[in-house]
Amino acid sequence: MHTFFRLMSPLLLLLLVAACDRQPQLRPLAADAVILAFGDSLTHGNGATEEQSYPAVLQRLLGRRVINAGVPGEISAEGLRRLPRVLEETQPQLIILIHGGNDFLRRLDRERTRQNLQAMIDLCRQAGSDVVLVGVPQPGLFLSPPAFYEELAETNRLPYLEETLSDILADRDLKSDTIHPNAAGYRKLAAALAELIRDTTD
Incomplete structure (x- = not known):
């Protein structure tokens, strides 16, 4: 009996680690589900055509309506003021939140951005919508999102896409300029989001 438990312990440990590493789950998307892509120019699709933006590509990948609610140049405080009206108008089942980049470019207070x-x-x-959070890299030699994105995802139990935007913006072949993806970059972002959504709605 003692030998059995000694043999089982590593397996149980692996199962516990896997459970801890598992992304939080979303509700399965209804056939008529609306997905709201909310953010700034990264959501709007600067650096590509409207049909090449990540929301347009994601709509084709998921077969669900994806509304592009990206406003170029918007800081998080402005996004917060805008969001209630957009939620009321669109009533989305799922929201993809990509925001904060313009706060970093303007060197605004990081704690206020987190808030x-x-x-x-x-x-x-409060509107009854699920949320997927995407980490936005801060400018610097090594592109990576501030730690508060991961903290927000963990605290709120959100599926979190951490490094994809950083990887895209670190690759000159995937960028239209220093801060925006090109069509290929938006395709990569949409594909990563589609995979995350599918993995977390099974």
Whole structure:
């Protein structure tokens, strides 16, 4: 009996680790589900055509309506003020939140950016919508999102796409300029989001 438990312990440990690493789950998307892509120029699709933006590509990949609610140049405080009206108009089942990049470019207070993102998540949840959070890299030699994105995802139990945008913006072949993807970059972002959504709605 003792030998059995000694043999089982590593397996149980692996199962516990796998459970901890599993992304939080979303509700299965209804056939008529609306997905809201909310953010700034990264969502709007600067650097590509409208049909090449990530929301347009994601719509084709998922077979669900994806509304592009990206406003170029918007900071998180402005996004927070805009969000209630957009939620009321679109009534989405799922929201993809990509915001904060313009706060970093303008060197705004990081804690205020985190608070604004948390308030956006709260509004989405109050509206009955699920949320997928995407990490936005801060400018610098090594592109990576600030730690508060991961903290927000963990605290709110959100599926989180952490490094995809950083990887895209670190590859000159996937960029239209220093801060925006090109059509190929948006395709990669859409594909990663489609995979995450499918994995978390099984």
